Amino acid sequence: MWTWFHKFGSPPWLYSIAGSILRWLVPITVILLAVGAVWxxxxxxxxxxxxxxxxxxxxxxPASVVALAGYYVMATAGAVSLIWRMKMADIALRSCAPIGAMLTFLGLLSGAVWGKPTWGTWWVWDARVTSMLVLFFLYVGIIALYEAFDNEELAGKACAVLSLVGTVNIPIIYKSVDWWYSLHQPASIKFTEDSTMDGSMLRPLLLMIVAFYCLFASSLLLYMRSEILRRESSTNWVRKLVLAKAGQGSANAV
Amino acid sequence: MQFDTVAEALNMAGHGAYVWSVYGVSLVAVTVLLLGPVLRSRRLQRQQLALLRSELARQQRASQSNAEGEE
Incomplete structure (x- = not known):
């Protein structure tokens, strides 16, 4: 297990393993999203x-569910980065923030557009919508906090702490529709009992949820690869990689 | 298929503008999530390559001027 842990901490290894995963994960993501959307x-x-x-x-x-799940990933990365000072966990934490912000924004925007014909209003300040807005601010806060520090290590620590503090919001979001009665309906998909949705609607929904999880994973690996390149730009392995790619490019041009 | 014509699918009994706009924004979001980091990686690699080339040119100039000095 520790060998794996050490390997995971090695930037070149993670960069190359992420590359080989992405070769099949990105096409699968695009296909699932396309099929789910048309369905x-x-x-x-x-x-x-x-x-x-x-x-x-x-x-x-799917956007809202994965935005929430993304926060778990980010907070876990924050904890690992604080406890074990693992560089890759800090990179994962930083990479989660823009993806989570984008998915939360999509969840809020689609909710507002759905609210207009259904509830007769774009926005309500109820518990679910407001706690999702707080989630969006948490993601944006992490991005801003990284930019605010000149010292990268200090920025990583501050963001890890913020991500852990923000986990308080997660159970509030989950339980908001049960704790407070509002316009937002309670969950239709349940793990412990039968879902209150017909199979003809449930199947494409589940497919889209899987597609959005794949989208999150793909985007996370892509963001992590670019962040690894940025942080390791002066190392030998990145120099070799860049020169090898340039060599390939000029060979292709000839 | 739930709709007989393209116009029906676009209109969706009056809800078309809401539904299609959300799917349009989603398409943009997915593109940004997948393409954004790829473009960033390419830009970083280009910057690094330019840096390496200028470093190499400087080294070559330095070694040339050293050789000329020795002559």
Whole structure:
């Protein structure tokens, strides 16, 4: 286990293993997203009460679910970076923030657009929507905090602490629809009992959730690779990599 | 397929503008999430290559002037 741990801490190893995973993960992500979107948009039946506006769900639910799960990944990376001072965990933490911010933004925006024809309003200050907005500010806060420090190590520590403090928000988001009665409906997909959604809508939704998890993983690995390149730019292995790629490029040009 | 014509699919019984705009924004978001870091990596590699080349040129100039000095 410790060999694996040490390997994971090595930037060149992580860079190359991420590259080989991405070669198949990105095509799978794109295919799943395309199939899920077409299924949800054109083939799933309309909802008997909401009509076609409910098709926004196939983006809204996966984006929000993965934005939340992304926070777990970020906070775990924060904890690992604080406890073991692992450089790669700090890179993962920093890479999670823009992806989480984008997915939370997508969840909030799609929710607002879905709210207009369904609730008659773009926005309500209820517990679920507000706690999701707090999640968005947490992600943006991490990005801003990294930029605010000149000392990268100090920035990493501050962001790790902020990411851990922010986990308080996660159970609030999960439980908000049960604790406070509001316009936002409670969860339709349940692990412990039958879902309250018909299979013809549930199947494309589950596919889109899987697709968004793959999107998160792909984007995380891509962001981590670029962050590794930035931090390791003066090392020998990056110099060799850059020269090898330039050699390939000029060979292709000839 | 739930819609018979393209116009019906676009209109979605009055909800088309809401639904399609969300899917449009999602497409942009997915593109940014996948392409953004790739472009950043390429830019970093280009910068590093330019740095290496200028370093190499400086070294060559230095060794040339050393050789001329010895002559």
């Amino acid at each position: 949800g948009l054109l083939y799933a039946p309309p909802d008997f009460r909401q009509g076609n506006s409910y098709r926004i769900m196939f983006v809204h639910v």
